[in-house]
Amino acid sequence: MAFFQTLSAPFNAYMQWLHLRWPAGTPEALPVVGQDGATSIPGLRIAGDLLGVPLLKFAADSGARAVQAFIAEHAFNDSQNSEILDLAIIGGGVAGLSAALEAQKAGLKFVVYEASEPFSTIVNFTNGKPIFTYPKAMQPAGDVELTATNKEELLAELRAQADKAQVLFENKRIDHVQRKSGELEICFTDKTPAVKAKRVLICTGRSGDYHKLNVPGEELEKVHNRLFDPKDYTSKKVLVVGGGDSALETAISLKQAGSVVQLSYRGAEFTRPKPENIQTAQRVLGDDILFESTVSRIEPDKVVLKTQQGEQDLPNEAVFVCLGREAPVDFFQRSGLEVHGLWTAKKIAGFALAFLTILFIYRWKKSNSEVSNWFYQQHWFPYNLDFSAWHETGSAVTKLLFEHLASPGFYYELAYCLVVLVFGIKRILRYKTPYIRWQTISLMSFQIIPLFLLPNFILPLLGQAGAFDSEAGAWLADQLFPLIPGTEIREYWRSVGFILAWPLFVWNVFTPTPNALWLAIAMFQTFVLIPWLVIRYGKGAYCGWICSCGALAETLGDAHRAKMPHGKFWNKLNMSGQVILAFAIALLILRITAWVLHGTSLGETIESMFNLGFTGLSLLGIPLNYATVVDYFLAGIIGLGLYFHFSGRTWCRFFCPLAALMHIYARFSRFRIFTEKEKCISCNACTAICHQGIDIMNFANKGAAMEDPECVRCSACVYTCPTGVLSFGRLGADGTIIPDSLPASPVLMRETAK
Ligand SMILES: Cc1cc2nc3c(=O)[nH]c(=O)nc-3n(C[C@H](O)[C@H](O)[C@H](O)COP(=O)(O)OP(=O)(O)OC[C@H]3O[C@@H](n4cnc5c(N)ncnc54)[C@H](O)[C@@H]3O)c2cc1C
Ligand code: SF4
Ligand code: SF4
Ligand code: SF4
The missing domain is CATH 3.50.50.60 (FAD/NAD(P)-binding domain)
Incomplete structure (x- = not known):
């Protein structure tokens, strides 16, 4: 046991440093609303x-x-x-x-x-x-x-x-x-x-049950959830339990009416109540506020508290448990309303259907899969389309288009772009902040121009026009878009590597023979350009402004943000990305070593180890290699299959190896979400809307700047905050706050316009 603890200590320390140090509160179960x-x-x-x-x-x-x-x-x-x-x-x-x-x-x-x-x-x-x-x-x-x-x-x-x-x-x-x-x-x-x-x-308010302590004695008559008239308790020994506004207000009223009041709160400091209430409570209750204490049991004449110093008996005549009320979840469910985080049979069926549909689409678009072969044999869409007549007469663009229309993968790419475009425009119209307008335009532009038009139309047309026929042009094209062996067709799809960096897009680096130019481009992106970007502007500069997965998550995924689960367990699962990153780095080392030792027997052994890890390994017919598990299953099928039930950032948050690398860079980043503690009403709306599972409220109500590396700068929390607590910016070299020039909070925009 001790051996395993020693062994895991450095990993635990690393996980704490990287991510697990940040708070992991969960939002309340409220109905899903638009x-x-x-x-x-x-x-x-x-x-x-x-x-x-x-x-x-x-x-x-x-x-x-x-x-x-x-x-x-x-x-x-x-x-x-x-x-x-x-x-x-x-x-x-x-x-x-x-x-x-x-x-x-x-x-x-x-x-x-x-x-x-x-x-x-x-x-x-x-x-x-x-x-x-x-x-x-x-x-x-x-x-x-x-x-x-x-x-x-x-x-x-x-x-x-x-x-x-x-x-x-x-x-x-x-x-x-x-x-x-x-x-x-x-x-x-x-x-x-x-x-x-x-x-x-x-408009039924939070009229559900009161939150309970769940300790013995809670059913005694002297235990209440709300105080009507403090005068009823004059001179009595009363314990108030809780750390929110209602607990503090109850304790203050009792004290002012002459009760002997103690306030028990499990936290080390108050973060949720209004500043006025904290100040008054500290003034009137002083040392009678018992931080880091919890109730063990309630007896007729005393309450037993567990404190840092051990168990403590408090003589007691009344207890007020002020932990707030739950929303009336039963009422919502009886009315057929969807509730965040609750799974019904209908929701499970919807989830299964969505997942199977995505699985089907992925098999349909993958060449040589059982589904695409079946469609091909049956002459089903798109294999039933015949453009031969048009081919004779059409222009270069239409001929190219007809070639693409014969391939299922093209429809997937086209649909992806259209969805980003349509939902992107919807997002711009819905959230009228300059930040969202420019961010969405950036995401749409990257998705449509370099990731779709460039490989599918611009480069092939340039090729047809002879751009790659000259000596220099041919050299460049051979390096970047080599010919498919035995054909005259170039691999223009590799151009997505200009935008999608290793280890998110691995196919230009994990090539059978070294491709020096792509290797140089990829290493420059991953180890020079992206670190610079992340350190200066945060991980979201890439994930929220450039990347294609980010484009879909911020547009189609906009309505599903609040479905991302929160809490400690899920925060630990964030570490899966680190495991995948380690796998990708191991493959990179094997890949480069095999090239260097090419022609030697050690080189051959390393080459086969690389091939096994990258594409070859399978167990009982189940592929367990990087290309299938990470690139195909987690990034594609899981990422999209969980979209409408776990938000659009499942892949990004838990599994993306590039994000895992950027999390390390982000620990040195100057990007922050700055908070104004005095304006925070601890409503939790920011935490609930974060599709990276960040507990932003816990930074805001302590007045701390949010520096969780998971943040993708989507701006949903900044936009949603009802009191304008949050703002994007970065720390200057001398520690000063440099605010973002693009306004992202409608509340702050209104305030500055006045
Ligand atoms: C102790 C405490 C202190 C607060 N202090 C402040 C403060 O200082 N400042 C501030 O801005 N806000 C404060 N608030 C919050 C504020 O009271 C609420 O935001 C506000 O009352 C919400 O209004 P509502 O109409 O949504 O719900 P509610 O005021 O809760 O009204 C809901 C109504 O629906 C009725 N109802 C429930 N279920 C049903 C049903 N099935 N059928 C028919 N009727 C039903 C209930 O009887 C209730 O009358 C405080 C809240 C509490 C609990
Ligand atoms: S987490 Fe990965 S896939 Fe998601 S937006 Fe960032 S880089 Fe792209
Ligand atoms: S913290 Fe805010 S900006 Fe960052 S990912 Fe969460 S909601 Fe988006
Ligand atoms: S949404 Fe704003 S007011 Fe509400 S908890 Fe978050 S920062 Fe505080």
Whole structure:
């Protein structure tokens, strides 16, 4: 055991240094939503806290925007059925009120269904609780006004607005929503007849169960999840458990009402609460904040805490467990809504289908595979196409095109470019920041010009025009695009090596005989150009602006970012890329050594070892060599097969050997995502959207600059952050911050425009 520990120590130290030192928090299970709260169920949108940002202003903003989006839908305006509701709003909180005001303004027939009482979340706040209306500069859409500074004022302000607009709340709990014959049905828990509506807006907040401690004694009567009136606990010995705003606010209120309060938090410092709450808690509680402590058990007259110093008994009369609430996942599932990270039978079936489709496409486009041979024998597409008549008369370009149209691989490449183009334009139109505009244009351009047009059209046409006939031209072409033995056809496909570097694209380096020019180009890219780029601008300069996999992930993959799993296990899996990189480096050493020792028996042995590792090795008929496992299976089939269920960056995050190499360079990079701690509301929206699995919130709420080498500079976190905490930049040689010149945060753009 000790031997293995000693043996693994350097690897563990390396993994810590490279990546595992970074935080690995996980986002909450929330429903999958698109723009303005749209869901996978037509006509059903979500607003308020369920979108991931638990703030009053965002609740108001999203409620109004969702109704505006409904009204803008053609199908909604064309719908003639006046018998049913135009809109059913589920949940009478701030988002529900904002939606109701908007619906009323538009003259819609609507009802707000509320399970307990209007604004019940706020009613349940501790009496006298101060209200912080962040972000201060934000002006939410819609008409809800939020000027109050404590709970009572806020309730009065909201009720007055509801009364003035005569918004009626119907006291009903919704069990689920279902879609039948093109209409939505709202089904109640009391089994009264379902109500039909053209559109439904879910604004139920995080009304699921409270998070639990899961310790003995939690069921005792003295254990509560929320505090109504702190005066009830004057002079009592109370323990508050938690490290968020609600824990701190509970502890502060109790202390101010004369309780003997201690606050237990498992972390070493507070990172999530608002700065005002941290300052007040530190002032009023002082040493009664017990950091790095966890509750072991609760007994009638005491609580046993586990601390750094061992177990400690605290005399106790009441416990408040303030760990927040889960989103009502059951409700979403009953309503057929997709929830991040949850697998249903339908999702598993969809995943299997997507995977098999990609597998089929890959076998179809691969020459000499069982599928392509079968298609060829049956004269199925594209082997049934006959362009011979056109061939006689067409121009050089059309002749070339017809040659390509006979090959399945060409359709794959064409489809890839079209998808990048179409989804790229969609991305530019959707996210209106200069960063996204130029990044997407760059990705589309690299994909279409040097990776598609150059090998398929530009180079072959230059060849036909005689560009490679002169002595110098022929030498260059022979080096870069040698003739396929026995033919007059040049390997123009090798030109993708101008953009895709070794060890992502290995075919220009792992050649049977040395190709000095490609070797020089590849080594220059991999060991000079890319390190310079990464050290100056971050790994994302290549992965987010140039590479073809990045092009697809940032365009087609845009809608699937939040599907990337987060957490410690997945962060460890990131290290797979290092194993593949080691394999690629071993092959490179074998390859070069075999060339150097060519003609000797040792050279022959090394050559066969290289061939085995690169293309030859298989076990029980299963290929276990680099070309099949890494280049074909992981990069192609796994990378695309998992696209719609694990995000578009599966290959990039876990397996890409070039990324693994760039992670080493990135440890010396000056690129950072800078954070403004005081603006961070710990909403976790940035972590949830990161398709490289980075726990960006954990940098932001500590005020630390994000330097996780995994970052591909996609800008999704910077764009999504509701308070403009995050910005791209790099550290100058003297430690000063040099911000990126391209704005990437709409919040910061609005603030600087003022
Ligand atoms: C302790 C605490 C302190 C906070 N402090 C602040 C602060 O200082 N500043 C700030 O900006 N934000 C604060 N917030 C966040 C803020 O309260 C929320 O962002 C806001 O209330 C969300 O509004 P909502 O309409 O999305 O949901 P909610 O206000 O939670 O409303 C949801 C409503 O839906 C109803 N409902 C649930 N399920 C059903 C169902 N099945 N059928 C019918 N009705 C249903 C509920 O009864 C509830 O009334 C705080 C939150 C908490 C918990
Ligand atoms: S991780 Fe690899 S495949 Fe993905 S974008 Fe970067 S270099 Fe390309
Ligand atoms: S820019 Fe943000 S979202 Fe994108 S990879 Fe980097 S940390 Fe993740
Ligand atoms: S950085 Fe922004 S998105 Fe991330 S947790 Fe903080 S406020 Fe939320």
